[in-house]
Amino acid sequence: MERLAIVLLDSSNAVLVLMLVSLGLAIIFGLMNVINMAHGEFLMLGCYALLALTEAGLPFFLALALAPFIVAGIGLVAEELLIRRTYARLLDTILATWGLSLFLRQGMVLLYGPGSHAVAVPDVGSVDLFGTPYPVYRLIVMAISIVTIIATFYVFFRTRFGLAARAVIANRTMASCLGIDTRRLDRITFAFGSGLAGLAGAAMAPLISIDPNAGLGWMVPAFLSILVGGLGTISGPLAGAAGVGAVDSLTAAFTSPVWAQLVVFTAAILVIRLFPNGLVSRAKREA
Amino acid sequence: MKLSSATLVGLVALIFFVVLPFIVSDWVAADFGIYFAYALFAVSLCFVWGHAGLLSLGHAVYFGIGAYAMSLVTLGMVPGLPELHSTWVGLAAAIVLSTVAAAVVGWFFFANRGLKGAFLGIVTVALAVIVERLAINSSYLGGMNGLMSVPPITLGLNGDGPEIYDPLPIYYIGLTLLAVAIAAMMRVSASRFGVSLAALRENELRLWTLGHDVAKLKIAAFALSGGLAGLAGAFFVVQFGFAAPSLIGFSLSADVLIWVALGGRNALIAAALGAVAVRFLESRLSNLMGATWPLVLGMVFMASVIFFPKGIFGELIDRLDRWRDRANG
Amino acid sequence: ATLPMPALLAAEPIKIGVVQPFSGGLELFGGQAKIGLDLAAAEINAAGGILGRNVELIYEDDKTDPKTAVERTTSLIRRDKVIAVSGPITSNNRDAMMPTLSRAKVPLLYATNYEGGGCDRYLFSFNTVPNQELEKLLPIMKDQAGSSFYLFGADYVWPQKMFETATTIIGGIGGTVAGKEFTPFGVKDFAPVIRRIQDSGAKVLVFALPGADGITFIRQAEELGLLKTVKVAFLGFGELYLGAFGAGKAQDMWVALPFTQAIQTDAAKEFVAKVRKQSGADTPVSQYVFTHYVSLIAAKAAFEKSGAIDSEALVNGLEGIVVDSPTGKVTVGKDHHVTLEMFTAKTEGDGMVVVDDLGQIAPKSGCA
Amino acid sequence: MQDAAEGNATSGGAPFLEIISLVKSFGGVRAVDHVDLVLDTGAMRCIIGPNGCGKTTLFNLITGYLPPSSGDIRYRGQSIVGRPLHKIAADGIVRKFQVPSVFPEMTVEDNIRAAAGVRHGRSVASPAELLDMVGLTKNRRHMAGTLSHGEKQWLELAMVLSTAPRLILLDEPAAGMTRTEKTETVRLIHEIRRETNVAALVIEHDMAFVAALDCPISVMMLGRIVASGDYDTVRRDPLVREAYLGAVNG
Amino acid sequence: MADRADGLVIEGLVAGYGGGIVLDGISLAIAPGEAVALLGRNGVGKTTLLKTIMGLIRPSAGAIYFAGKRIDRRAPFEIARAGIGYVPQGREVFPDLTVEENLFLGDLTAKNADAVYAHFPALAEKRREPGGRLSGGQQQQLAIGRTLMAKPRLLLLDEPSEGIQPSIVAEIGQILAGIVAATGMGLILVEQNLDMATRLCSRALFVDHGHVVGEEPTAALKADPRRVDPYLAL
Numbered sequence A: 001m002e003r004l005a006i007v008l009l010d011s012s013n014a015v016l017v018l019m020l021v022s023l024g025l026a027i028i029f030g031l032m033n034v035i036n037m038a039h040g041e042f043l044m045l046g047c048y049a050l051l052a053l054t055e056a057g058l059p060f061f062l063a064l065a066l067a068p069f070i071v072a073g074i075g076l077v078a079e080e081l082l083i084r085r086t087y088a089r090l091l092d093t094i095l096a097t098w099g100l101s102l103f104l105r106q107g108m109v110l111l112y113g114p115g116s117h118a119v120a121v122p123d124v125g126s127v128d129l130f131g132t133p134y135p136v137y138r139l140i141v142m143a144i145s146i147v148t149i150i151a152t153f154y155v156f157f158r159t160r161f162g163l164a165a166r167a168v169i170a171n172r173t174m175a176s177c178l179g180i181d182t183r184r185l186d187r188i189t190f191a192f193g194s195g196l197a198g199l200a201g202a203a204m205a206p207l208i209s210i211d212p213n214a215g216l217g218w219m220v221p222a223f224l225s226i227l228v229g230g231l232g233t234i235s236g237p238l239a240g241a242a243g244v245g246a247v248d249s250l251t252a253a254f255t256s257p258v259w260a261q262l263v264v265f266t267a268a269i270l271v272i273r274l275f276p277n278g279l280v281s282r283a284k285r286e287a
Numbered sequence B: 001m002k003l004s005s006a007t008l009v010g011l012v013a014l015i016f017f018v019v020l021p022f023i024v025s026d027w028v029a030a031d032f033g034i035y036f037a038y039a040l041f042a043v044s045l046c047f048v049w050g051h052a053g054l055l056s057l058g059h060a061v062y063f064g065i066g067a068y069a070m071s072l073v074t075l076g077m078v079p080g081l082p083e084l085h086s087t088w089v090g091l092a093a094a095i096v097l098s099t100v101a102a103a104v105v106g107w108f109f110f111a112n113r114g115l116k117g118a119f120l121g122i123v124t125v126a127l128a129v130i131v132e133r134l135a136i137n138s139s140y141l142g143g144m145n146g147l148m149s150v151p152p153i154t155l156g157l158n159g160d161g162p163e164i165y166d167p168l169p170i171y172y173i174g175l176t177l178l179a180v181a182i183a184a185m186m187r188v189s190a191s192r193f194g195v196s197l198a199a200l201r202e203n204e205l206r207l208w209t210l211g212h213d214v215a216k217l218k219i220a221a222f223a224l225s226g227g228l229a230g231l232a233g234a235f236f237v238v239q240f241g242f243a244a245p246s247l248i249g250f251s252l253s254a255d256v257l258i259w260v261a262l263g264g265r266n267a268l269i270a271a272a273l274g275a276v277a278v279r280f281l282e283s284r285l286s287n288l289m290g291a292t293w294p295l296v297l298g299m300v301f302m303a304s305v306i307f308f309p310k311g312i313f314g315e316l317i318d319r320l321d322r323w324r325d326r327a328n329g
Numbered sequence C: 001a002t003l004p005m006p007a008l009l010a011a012e013p014i015k016i017g018v019v020q021p022f023s024g025g026l027e028l029f030g031g032q033a034k035i036g037l038d039l040a041a042a043e044i045n046a047a048g049g050i051l052g053r054n055v056e057l058i059y060e061d062d063k064t065d066p067k068t069a070v071e072r073t074t075s076l077i078r079r080d081k082v083i084a085v086s087g088p089i090t091s092n093n094r095d096a097m098m099p100t101l102s103r104a105k106v107p108l109l110y111a112t113n114y115e116g117g118g119c120d121r122y123l124f125s126f127n128t129v130p131n132q133e134l135e136k137l138l139p140i141m142k143d144q145a146g147s148s149f150y151l152f153g154a155d156y157v158w159p160q161k162m163f164e165t166a167t168t169i170i171g172g173i174g175g176t177v178a179g180k181e182f183t184p185f186g187v188k189d190f191a192p193v194i195r196r197i198q199d200s201g202a203k204v205l206v207f208a209l210p211g212a213d214g215i216t217f218i219r220q221a222e223e224l225g226l227l228k229t230v231k232v233a234f235l236g237f238g239e240l241y242l243g244a245f246g247a248g249k250a251q252d253m254w255v256a257l258p259f260t261q262a263i264q265t266d267a268a269k270e271f272v273a274k275v276r277k278q279s280g281a282d283t284p285v286s287q288y289v290f291t292h293y294v295s296l297i298a299a300k301a302a303f304e305k306s307g308a309i310d311s312e313a314l315v316n317g318l319e320g321i322v323v324d325s326p327t328g329k330v331t332v333g334k335d336h337h338v339t340l341e342m343f344t345a346k347t348e349g350d351g352m353v354v355v356d357d358l359g360q361i362a363p364k365s366g367c368a
Numbered sequence D: 001m002q003d004a005a006e007g008n009a010t011s012g013g014a015p016f017l018e019i020i021s022l023v024k025s026f027g028g029v030r031a032v033d034h035v036d037l038v039l040d041t042g043a044m045r046c047i048i049g050p051n052g053c054g055k056t057t058l059f060n061l062i063t064g065y066l067p068p069s070s071g072d073i074r075y076r077g078q079s080i081v082g083r084p085l086h087k088i089a090a091d092g093i094v095r096k097f098q099v100p101s102v103f104p105e106m107t108v109e110d111n112i113r114a115a116a117g118v119r120h121g122r123s124v125a126s127p128a129e130l131l132d133m134v135g136l137t138k139n140r141r142h143m144a145g146t147l148s149h150g151e152k153q154w155l156e157l158a159m160v161l162s163t164a165p166r167l168i169l170l171d172e173p174a175a176g177m178t179r180t181e182k183t184e185t186v187r188l189i190h191e192i193r194r195e196t197n198v199a200a201l202v203i204e205h206d207m208a209f210v211a212a213l214d215c216p217i218s219v220m221m222l223g224r225i226v227a228s229g230d231y232d233t234v235r236r237d238p239l240v241r242e243a244y245l246g247a248v249n250g
Numbered sequence E: 001m002a003d004r005a006d007g008l009v010i011e012g013l014v015a016g017y018g019g020g021i022v023l024d025g026i027s028l029a030i031a032p033g034e035a036v037a038l039l040g041r042n043g044v045g046k047t048t049l050l051k052t053i054m055g056l057i058r059p060s061a062g063a064i065y066f067a068g069k070r071i072d073r074r075a076p077f078e079i080a081r082a083g084i085g086y087v088p089q090g091r092e093v094f095p096d097l098t099v100e101e102n103l104f105l106g107d108l109t110a111k112n113a114d115a116v117y118a119h120f121p122a123l124a125e126k127r128r129e130p131g132g133r134l135s136g137g138q139q140q141q142l143a144i145g146r147t148l149m150a151k152p153r154l155l156l157l158d159e160p161s162e163g164i165q166p167s168i169v170a171e172i173g174q175i176l177a178g179i180v181a182a183t184g185m186g187l188i189l190v191e192q193n194l195d196m197a198t199r200l201c202s203r204a205l206f207v208d209h210g211h212v213v214g215e216e217p218t219a220a221l222k223a224d225p226r227r228v229d230p231y232l233a234l
């Protein structure tokens, strides 16, 4: 029983992290219609940003707070030089961001070498939960995810800024004709999405190998999440991430990681096929 | 009849490749034999993606099925038929199995109100990852190692007779296959079926409400393309001698996508040239540049999206088009 | 004027292809291999080459992927007409390359520990097979930590075969296998596996997940407290992993290997110094630097023994040859595998320490 | 092919198109509310009514784009409810959308070719003739996406006609056309009906256009058909004047 | 019309798509608060002209001035903020956003919403529904209402009566006339519905071959609608 509680806690942890990763992807894909193949690399950059900042002597949590802004800044540059030239060409976004991901990964190899680096888990100890010492840092990561998700939700669905951002996505030309500075919104949205990836990376950095390929494993589950849940709402990708993450970690917990991958992917394909608009979606009128 | 610019570029390329082996050494020709298999694969993706607008991000599945089918047959691993080694049966099996697989996948994804756009793309990626995992876990298919020592083309009926292993014959077989495939697919694209597919890409609802069974169209396009990819896989494996899960999964799927995008997805010939060019440059430059090569490659992708949105050869064909238009008044 | 033939030949270097991962996941292993090979080539050429000809290494990146490995091998053979190929790291790449090499009759000098069973006239292994790594290590682990073993590794041939041997050995020493499982590459969250290992009550974790995923696993195992209850036998461990776990972390992980920079003999220290002089003062010098170095030194000896420089001369020369190495003699058996000095070592502080010199151990390669 | 054969054997006196007590609800709203309507072979009828009264929805139901909540649609003696969209179209019911819908990155010519794919043996003017009819011959090699709004309307009409339809559903065909062009469109519709005996349902807000079509009219309001008759009758109907035409037009 | 320089002035404007020229040196001037109808056959470039004013198409020659400032080569959002509102042909409402959200996008401060709902009661009823679910005519009302939210000084309307029931066409005409009268908003109306054009505008400009080919006071057209035919004939 207590074991089950721990397994569920572990699973929630995995789910929340996946949500954080998917959220940035969902904003960039769902709102900007850019399939960002470099999202994992922004996550990886978040790891390295944290590494660089802590190595420069900043306290861990300050570094954690700053790292997303560094990544957002890189996102901003990428948007200006590359991404903006691909808007409205969905397929070209794949090629462009694929190139970007290669570039970032190899750039990191040249800067930091191909090897793994480590940032120590901050010394926050552990608490006794259900008879098991549970690392507090994991709880902090979960809290960060929850707060970020809520804040993002609020920004994009409850503020006028969010409304304008969604309008730009839906119809760039019309939005600009209504006096909305689409360029500014594009920049902010993309930087925001990259920053979220950076935050996820920075938060996970103490728990994974920090290396140039650190971002790779996240992409397919994150994409599946946003499609399973459905785009156009924020709850969609979140629900999707919850589903994908929970099925993955629970299958892994009760069978094996090999099975987990097969089960998740198969289930995701079936769900996407049966609910092409995602589990959470609004009906649209076409004709 | 006036030749289209794509045809013109194709003919020039054909002449170039016919004479190429007389200029370069044998081993270059041997490399090109493999590149032609990749080019054939690129043509198959270009057809579904560029022409019919169905984004298949997991196209290596059909290439891989072709490769495995050919390997299993020529290695005598078909259950119950240990005596069977025929290249020809292998070829047939490769084409049939990959066509059927693509049709089944197509049916699953497209029947009724099927999947579209990025959704289709990402689901096909996931499918490729699953199929790759299944191949890794299948001991019959050799697991993670795959099937090794696949024999080259043998001309006899059942794996006997002369082997085609020398680079030059393989080179010309590949070139012929490629040229014929491109010509055939161009015919298909221009046919009524092809025009319907293009219309499907442009405005599915309109086509549907004009009375076309769009699901059937998509499945047919997918199956046709899958079969071609299977043929490419079979032709690949008889040269390469080895079929592994990485032929079936994500990374080759991503590679082919990039060849097609870099070459130009609006013209089959551009996609084929893209595949050949990227592979050629990669094998040359990755040594020369070492660790900076992926960096350069990444920058090339980004630059091509910005400067050649229609792909490098696609843009060439386009320019030629405009130039000829102007020349003709 | 006619050119003197020998001079012409002397000008032509001996081409040896190298197919190693320089990207795609195991690039650190590839990097180590390159350091060893470069050093050997430099030494050989400085000393006048082999039979008067210099060695030229032609590097190719296999991207840790078998398809690429085969492509690169093919072009080394066809384009560069290499006499031999060195590499790769992963077993599935090696298996993929072998048919091409056999067909072309070009020998492969493989210098990575592997699962054994690679029997081919054109394959030579210069690192360990399972018995050499496990035979002594597992009993030590049992004595140190307890008799219950958990086997966890990546889902491919090397861990699978290693675990088969491990299971036999564990049975032989009266231990139990509390669990055995595999994971695909790319997994980011190992909590489920770690909980399961904790629950199994195992005392020893036999671990075969190379590369970044292995590091991720160990970091999470540390964080979730697993390393407090199990002792890790980290197969294929080497100095290339050092620094990846964070200061003071991942202590007391064990490995049996043919070389570590921690060996305190003069010969070993001198070797480490040579490597660092060539490749930089901070260069980690792992077993992979060592074995790749030895493989090329052995090749030189083999050519000289045969008195000719071609692929067959190399194959014939290598069989049964004995060469001196910084850890003592290395003997290439008739089965194309090596008998060599083995050590146990464990992680401690920022590095590794040697626990024991196990002496010369002969391979049970599974080949006649 | 099979459909066409079936269709030819229309059972005795059944009307060409018969809509029986058709209902479509969206959530709580009944967009189409017990509509009955009969159309004879080769006949034409206009449907007018305020914005949002359910005209387009009615077309969506007839073409199979939406499933009805209840009621029946019988076409040439058989119910077509639940039949796949493309089968209905292939059997001769083809619509023109309210917002012109073409294949933007294909030439005007290829647009027609693609549309003409499914004809099931029914004969029709050649693509060239159709383009000529709608005045797009000069644009035939242009991409359809580069046409102006009005030109797209013409193109779509030509596409619909190229399928050799038995029944065309035109959703505001004259929107955005000049007076002369409207006159031209009316002429075209009459000509086509004369030549091919195609039946037509036309939704339109332009009363001058409706008058020129010179056919029976049904008026929809809040999902129901509230009045029917010829142009003058309908125009005099006080309900229609108040809720649709407005005082100014009265 | 001495104050035309304060309104919209277009001089020798050349614009088109890719290679092809659609507007071939068009010039016109509209005084502040003036309502002008733009008439012409399909495909002569009326929409193109409005798009060019809005900054959606970059002219290759010529200049556009608004309120004394040069606005060509500015971004559309700057032009919108300068006080030009645009109701495009084909409505372009945001289908996934609610009616209310669509309106707010016209002006993010949303100060004017009640006035707009008062003008278009059909919208008030559906304020929480996604714009994409409205009928065609309702969408047209939404598009107009949305633009009015920002209280533009010059409104560009591309066939606003298209798809709208006659009574509402008349109503929209009245509403617009009221706003023009009350606020001095200027109007460029591309319209095939002569009735609406003559009711709202004081003069009509005829476009063909990329030029203004004629001008008539709308009073004259009203008196004799056939006066337009020579301009519109093929």
Ligand SMILES: Nc1ncnc2c1ncn2[C@@H]1O[C@H](COP(=O)(O)OP(=O)(O)OP(=O)(O)O)[C@@H](O)[C@H]1O
Residues within 6 Å of the ligand: A284, A285, A286, D026, D029, D031, D049, D050, D051, D052, D053, D054, D055, D056, D057, D058, D098, E133, E134, E135, E136, E137, E138, E163
């Ligand atoms: N898919 C849908 N979901 C919800 N409501 C819908 C949907 N389609 C239409 N409606 C509603 O049904 C009603 C009728 O819409 P319809 O499009 O049929 O009107 P219409 O008569 O064609 O109007 P118009 O003349 O403006 O085009 C409207 O109130 C509309 O909002």
Ligand SMILES: Nc1ncnc2c1ncn2[C@@H]1O[C@H](COP(=O)(O)OP(=O)(O)OP(=O)(O)O)[C@@H](O)[C@H]1O
Residues within 6 Å of the ligand: D145, D146, D147, D148, D149, D150, D151, D176, E017, E018, E020, E022, E040, E041, E042, E043, E044, E045, E046, E047, E048, E049, E089
């Ligand atoms: N995106 C485009 N690319 C290329 N040419 C275009 C494009 N849009 C319009 N055109 C061409 O420009 C010309 C003018 O089009 P425009 O839309 O301005 O006409 P319009 O006067 O508004 O006609 P309508 O009354 O039919 O709306 C047409 O010949 C059209 O074919």
Ligand SMILES: CC(C)C[C@H](N)C(=O)O
Residues within 6 Å of the ligand: C026, C029, C089, C090, C091, C092, C112, C113, C114, C115, C158, C210, C235, C236
């Ligand atoms: C230790 C490992 C890196 C090497 C092993 N031969 C493998 O296949 O992976």
Ligand SMILES: [Mg+2]
Residues within 6 Å of the ligand: D055, D056, D057, D098, D171, E135, E136, E137
């Ligand atoms: Mg309608």
Ligand SMILES: [Mg+2]
Residues within 6 Å of the ligand: D148, D149, D150, E046, E047, E048, E089, E158
């Ligand atoms: Mg227009």
